[in-house]
Amino acid sequence: EDKVVQSPLSLVVHEGDTVTLNCSYEVTNFRSLLWYKQEKKAPTFLFMLTSSGIEKKSGRLSSILDKKELSSILNITATQTGDSAIYLCAPWSSGGSNYKLTFGKGTLLTVNP
Amino acid sequence: GAVVSQHPSRVICKSGTSVKIECRSLDFQATTMFWYRQFPKKSLMLMATSNEGSKATYEQGVEKDKFLINHASLTLSTLTVTSAHPEDSSFYICSAGTAIGGYTFGSGTRLTVV
Numbered sequence: 001e002d003k004v005v006q007s008p009l010s011l012v013v014h015e016g017d018t019v020t021l022n023c024s025y026e027v028t029n030f031r032s033l034l035w036y037k038q039e040k041k042a043p044t045f046l047f048m049l050t051s052s053g054i055e056k057k058s059g060r061l062s063s064i065l066d067k068k069e070l071s072s073i074l075n076i077t078a079t080q081t082g083d084s085a086i087y088l089c090a091p092w093s094s095g096g097s098n099y100k101l102t103f104g105k106g107t108l109l110t111v112n113p
Numbered sequence: 114g115a116v117v118s119q120h121p122s123r124v125i126c127k128s129g130t131s132v133k134i135e136c137r138s139l140d141f142q143a144t145t146m147f148w149y150r151q152f153p154k155k156s157l158m159l160m161a162t163s164n165e166g167s168k169a170t171y172e173q174g175v176e177k178d179k180f181l182i183n184h185a186s187l188t189l190s191t192l193t194v195t196s197a198h199p200e201d202s203s204f205y206i207c208s209a210g211t212a213i214g215g216y217t218f219g220s221g222t223r224l225t226v227v
Contacts, residue, residue: 002220034155042149042159090218100122101151101206103218105115 002027006089006104013079014112021074021107023089027100033065033072036088038106043088046074079111115141117209119219126197126226134192134222136207142187143209147216148180151204160205163190197226 003026013019025033032050036043047056049065049072056063060083063074076083086106093100116139126132136146145164149157161177163169163184171177179201181193190209194201202225210216 036157042157045156048155088218100220101204101218102220103208105215105217 002093002100002102004089004091004102004104006107008107009105010108010110012110012112015080017079018075018077019079019109021087022071023073023104024071025091026070027091027093027102029093030091031094032092034090034092034101035063035074036090038086038088081111081113084109084111115210115217117207117217117219119207119222121222122220123223128198128226129196131193131195132197132224134205136190136209136219138188138209141214144187144211146184146190146207146209148182148192149206149208151206157206194224199226202226
């Protein structure tokens, strides 16, 4: 059975802090890992990671995949109150007739002023 | 706990036919279920919000007569794509839960219309 574990489940920090969110997964036919930010309606796509060890960056956010350890981290530096959201990771698996996105429970990040 | 099962995981159908996708909460009761569609570049678009026992609330631009949503019980919501066209081919994902307990995603359904 495919499994995704995100940690911590929730995190409260002050503006300016740096946070690291963790995602570990066990899925068959792994293709890529996706990170999303969910505030209100639909999760907003952040990153897609396919190769190990290659950091992807977007502003203050960065993420890296470790396929040996079956894990990924999402870093946010100099956090702002607008970063408060649920961060979801989702390994994407695809093989034969299988095409699946398995979401973790998410990390609830609260950034206080 | 909090497992959401989505079925089927993949379906291929002919143009003009209808397809039903089920979203079930296996070990909890979900007062609210959301239906999303994934676009290229992996973005997710919320299509509609369904609350048990009432009509679904559709997002702007989503045709309610084309994407029929039924949330007949606290553990089951269905999305029926009616008169499917190739442009409806996509990956559809549901999430289910409650405002207090949080929401859990299904694993998605890949629809291909030929």
